[in-house]
Amino acid sequence: MPTYKVTFLPANTVVTADSARYPCGSHGEAGSVLDIALAHGVEIEHACGGVGVCGTCHIIVRAGKLNLSPPSDDEMDVVDMAPGNTVDSRLACQAVVRGDVTVEIPGWNRNLASEGPA
């Protein structure tokens, strides 16, 4: 099974996700950006636990957009309500990684995360 490189900005943290081991943890869709992030110590807010309704896991895709599962209408409805959303925004808990991707964790989300000083 292939492995994929997931880069998290702005920290430029690069993790390797092994699709044979999806799900990596227990949050969000198996193999989602959130699933991979949390399993590798990258904090992303996920107030609803990864079921795609809260919008706190909003990320902006900077590269590899087509290497993520396509968004559902329900996901885009939630993204539309996320602060600072862009045309490249996704929900980390719903976007399943199928190739190398680079995503940015928005500042307001980072500041809520618990991995250390902002």
Ligand code: FES
């Ligand atoms: S964690 Fe709530 S929408 Fe993704």
